[in-house]
Amino acid sequence: MVSNDFSSDKRSNRKKMSSKIVIAGGFGAGKTTLVHSVSEIPPVTTEAIMTEASIGHDDNSITPDKTTTTVAMDFGRITIDDELVMYMFGTPGQARFWFMWDDLVRGAVGAVVVVDCRRLADSFDAVDYFETNKRIPYIVALNKFEGQLDYTSDQVREALEVSPEVPIIDFDARSRLSGGEVLKALLRYALEHNRTSEPVA
Amino acid sequence: MRKILIVGAGHAGLHLAHGLLTHGYDVTVITGQSSMEIRTGKPSISQFTFPTALDYERQHDLDLWSALAPQIREQTVHLYPGQDELMAFTGRTGEGNDYAVSVDRRVKMADWLEYFEDRGGKVVIHGVTVTDLDYFSRMFDLIIVAVGHGELGQLFDYDESRFSGARPRSIAQAHVYDVWPAEGEDENVSWAASAAEAGNIILLPVLSQDGPCHSLVMVDKRGGPMDTWPDRPGPEEQLRRMKDLLRRYAPEYFERTKDAVLIDGRNSTLVEDLTPQVRNPVGVLPSGGRVLGMADVVVTMDPYVGQSWNNSTRCAKAYLEAIIEHGDQPFDEGFLVDTFERFWEFGLYNQQWSEMCSTWWDQGDMSPEMVELLSAATQYREISDRWIRGWDYSPDYGKWLLDPDLATQYVAEVRARHGG
Amino acid sequence: MSFRRRRSNRVRPFTFTGGRTRSRHPLMVQTLVSTSEPGQEPPGTLMPESINIYKLCRETRSLAEVSAELNIPLGVTQVLVSDLAEQDLVYIHPTITGSSPSENQVLERALRGLERLFQ
DSSP states (O other), X not given: OOOSOHHHHHHHHTTOEEEEXXXXXXXXXXXXXXXXXXXXXXXXXXXXXXXXXGSOOXXXXXOOOOXXXXXXXXXEEEEOSSSEEEEEEEOOSOTTOHHHHHHHHTTXXXXXXXXXXXXXXXXXXXHHHHHHHOXXXXXXXXXXXXXXXXXXXXXXHHXXXXXXXXXXXXXXXXXXXXXXXXXXXXXXXXHHHHHHSOOOO | OOEEEEEOOSHHHHHHHHHHHHTTOEEEEEESSOHHHHHHSOOOOOOOBOHHHHHHHHHTTOOOOTTTSOOBOEEEEEEEOTTSOOEEEEEESSSTTOOBBOBOHHHHHHHHHHHHHHTTOEEEEOOOOHHHHHHHHHHOSEEEEOOOSSGGGGGSOBOGXXXXXXXXXXEEEEEEEOOOOOTTSOTTOEEEEEETTSOEEEEEEEEETTEEEEEEEEXXXXXXXXXXXXXXXXXXXXXXXXXXXXXXXXXXXXXXXXXXXXXXXXSSEEEEEEOOEEBOSEEEOTTSOEEEEOGXXXXXXXXXXXXXXXXXXXXXXXXXXXXXXXXXXXXXXXXXXXXXXXXXXXXXXHHHHHHHHHHTTTTXXXXXXXXXXXXXXXXXXXXXXXXXXTTTOGGGGGGTTTSHHHHHHHHHHHHHHTTO | OOOOOOGGGOOOOHHHHTOOOOOSOOOOTTOEEEESSTTSOOOTTSOHHHHHHHHHTTSOXXXXXXXXXXXXXXXXXXXXXXXXHHXXXXXXXXXXXXXXXXXXXXXXXXXXXXXXXXX
């Protein structure tokens, strides 16, 4: 159970560190499926109860009814080695909870926007968020439903206004290995991105 | 020591947080943006820090920029009454060598937040929901909500008894280089105009992240002649339209800004709508807990009067004094109400002054008393100085400017003294 | 006209001029937390939620996991953990964000790890 030698245990334990990848996308695009297929633990779903009053408004002349909404967010985990743990956080589907997105995206190594080709428009907000903020590198992952895609990646790039340098790949969210490829692609892009972009002051 | 939570890392919240920390309170600030995100984020409407507020900041070692910022010792007001001639007067910002400064919120708030953490304050970067506040109300002795308009603002109901009605404003702002000084005038003089046919204009020297520059601000009624922003133009097009409006409504401002260029491509402009209003300072949580709102959570003023940061500094000072004096007694509803009243002794006059400016031209022409007062201000430096100094301390306006009878009496006295 | 573009005019952040280098790591949802002295009992002065966090983090956990397991909202969990860290009761682990080039080595390690795990 618990080791008796806490001091040595403590020292090695303190070397542990974590990082995070954000999995974004439209409602039902396959975010949860992706988190599920790559995570070593069953994805944990946390629910936040929001009063509408918690939601940011640019215009404070609007007085919304103080009703409550439940926002679900799930996350999974991959233990890379003894010292490094990677978390995957799925964003809430509702794009209007922007400030929750900020909390999830802060300090992430990168993000994957999962796109369901049958409902491209549903992923526009997510792409727009990362294009506008430019805070972290992101890639687009097209989820192959029924093993096929309705659009080419060029068509998707144009429709969702994805920057030319952002990789677009296709995958199957239900497949563990295919999901792993997406994560690898993101890390490769993040490394390349770090080498080419100036460090922020 | 008593535990106090401040929600929001804005101008009022951080000033209070530093003050409480100085006095040994256990202070936590929770805010939705890290200092890095503040620095790289969107701009906000330019704000003045007037001499008395600067003095309060110095008491907590919070004036980190006076040596770098343009020091505004004089301010000029222009009134464009339409058909009639332009009226203009200049006054001193304060006594002696006193000055005001305007520091970009992104510089000031990011630094104050980092400094607070360095001094041992606790900072948590996370969005706050009403559910969270319910939890916090069991963990802290006092919760102060200091996030600007939006978000948790809806916890606080409107208070129409303190306010005569909301007037939606449309605001456009650009940070620019290469503004010409007026002939024979120091470039650190701040200009403010009011045009009967359009809205209000401020052209002031500010300290931005890229060093000193000018901020050009336009405020009009929503849908007014200077509200040409519904299509949210790009930065260059916005500046072009702003110059165009100045050429039309305030030629003196156009002369100074005709060669102005944006300080950078991305975050040097803003367009926003704002509805001035006053809310009840005590917010009620679903669990029945109480939170105290401060500064622009409770009072959102017409940005033209440039009083938002003056309000927030005075509010922080009033709250700090009230909390210290209260000692170990419970922070009950009575305390919360009294604490806001302590600020409102100042805020009330600011509110009246801002409403006066908002409605200057609503009846078409100004009242004869006001025309007389303005013409006296253009003649007697004593009056123009007092006018400008009122921006530092608006309760003085209660003794003349805000009351037509007292104003007339004051002008007569000045004229008599000068043998007029 | 003297207000013009000059690189030397850029205002340096407080952290570069007067501030200390932050000694503590920032708290984020993925940040790992562990109890400083796992063998000791939590101080009796702590609130019940804090005692639960203290006990739970005898085994290192992320903030999100603490929040989910104890059913405390994320923001509240952060405030509680921040308080515990202030009293040196818990240790906040470093977080790799990839935002500084010095972290590239760790990212490369993560990539190699993924290549090993998903092949």
